[in-house]
Amino acid sequence: QKEVEQNSGPLSVPEGAIASLNCTYSDRGSQSFFWYRQYSGKSPELIMFIYSNGDKEDGRFTAQLNKASQYVSLLIRDSQPSDSATYLCAVRTGGAGSYQLTFGKGTKLSVIP
Amino acid sequence: EAGVAQSPRYKIIEKRQSVAFWCNPISGHATLYWYQQILGQGPKLLIQFQNNGVVDDSQLPKDRFSAERLKGVDSTLKIQPAKLEDSAVYLCASSHTHSSTDTQYFGPGTRLTVL
Numbered sequence: 001q002k003e004v005e006q007n008s009g010p011l012s013v014p015e016g017a018i019a020s021l022n023c024t025y026s027d028r029g030s031q032s033f034f035w036y037r038q039y040s041g042k043s044p045e046l047i048m049f050i051y052s053n054g055d056k057e058d059g060r061f062t063a064q065l066n067k068a069s070q071y072v073s074l075l076i077r078d079s080q081p082s083d084s085a086t087y088l089c090a091v092r093t094g095g096a097g098s099y100q101l102t103f104g105k106g107t108k109l110s111v112i113p
Numbered sequence: 114e115a116g117v118a119q120s121p122r123y124k125i126i127e128k129r130q131s132v133a134f135w136c137n138p139i140s141g142h143a144t145l146y147w148y149q150q151i152l153g154q155g156p157k158l159l160i161q162f163q164n165n166g167v168v169d170d171s172q173l174p175k176d177r178f179s180a181e182r183l184k185g186v187d188s189t190l191k192i193q194p195a196k197l198e199d200s201a202v203y204l205c206a207s208s209h210t211h212s213s214t215d216t217q218y219f220g221p222g223t224r225l226t227v228l
Contacts, residue, residue: 004155032214043204043219044156051214088155092214100169101146101217103155 002027004091006104014112019076021107023089026070031099033065033072034090038106044088047074079111115139117220119205125226131193134223137186138207144168146217147180147190148204156204162188192225200227 003026013019021035032051036044050056050063050072062075072091076083086106094100118137126132138145143164148156159178161169165185173180177196182188192199202224206217 008153034216043222045219046216049214049216090155099212100158100161103157105153105155 002030002091002093002100002102004089004102004104006087006089006107008105009108010110011107012110012112013079015079015081017079019079019083019109019111021074021076021087021089021109023072023074023091023104024070025072025089025091025102027091027093027102028067028070030067030070030091030093032092033063034092034101035061035063035074036088036090036103038086038088040085047087076109079109081111081113084109084111117205117207117218119203119220119223121223122221123224123226125228126195127228128197129194131191132195132225133189133191134203134205134225136188136190136205136220138188138205139209139218142207142209142218143185144208144210144215145182145188146206146208147188148206148219150202150204150222152201159190195225195227197227200225 034049035047038044050065056063060077064073088106089104145162147159150156160180162182180190202222204222205220208215208217
């Protein structure tokens with residue numbers, strides 16, 4: 001059973017602070033890792049993906065991957081009230097022709113003005 | 114570029130009735146996915162198509178759920194008969210290819226309520 005674990009939150013941070021969202025996964029064969037943002041009542045939208053160990057930065061967002069620890073995180077710098085949403089971690093496993101994307105339950109982030 | 118289209122956006126039915134959802138992926142996207150998202154949980158993959166062939170339907174409750182993508186473009190997901198636990202948002206997503214890093218783009222979803 002492939003599992004993706006996230007703290008459900010809510011995680012509350014003040015405006016301008018750094019929000020840190022964490023995710024662990026069970027399948028060591030996982031190849032790539034995605035962070036999606038989902039506003040209430042809306043569908044998930046991709047923020048970024050990472051597939052190599054280390055950090056990947058995109059604007060205010062930084063994804064961090066540690067395959068040895070089976071851990072992936074998302075940092076949001078200078079958090080804004082508009083960042084308030086549920087953040088879904090998704091992990092891709094499988095082989096050519098049969099890749100699967102497994103989602104965590106999501107972490108609800110609230111940025112307090 | 115138009116996004117993934119889904120209809121209807123909302124549907125309310127009684128248990129044991131049947132329902133169908135429609136999805137039109139982004140133009141040129143060969144891979145299409147149907148997910149079920151129950152309130153408070155992440156999306157769960159039901160079925161995955163590559164063109165008009167099924168790649169993965171291991172989590173599809175085949176006794177009541179069916180899906181098709183006959184011409185390799187739009188797709189229909191059907192539930193017959195519906196149960197109370199089928200109340201969820203049904204999300205359709207598509208991607209250009211089936212590579213390990215390819216991005217999936219989601220449609221707005223269909224919110225199903227089974228009474």
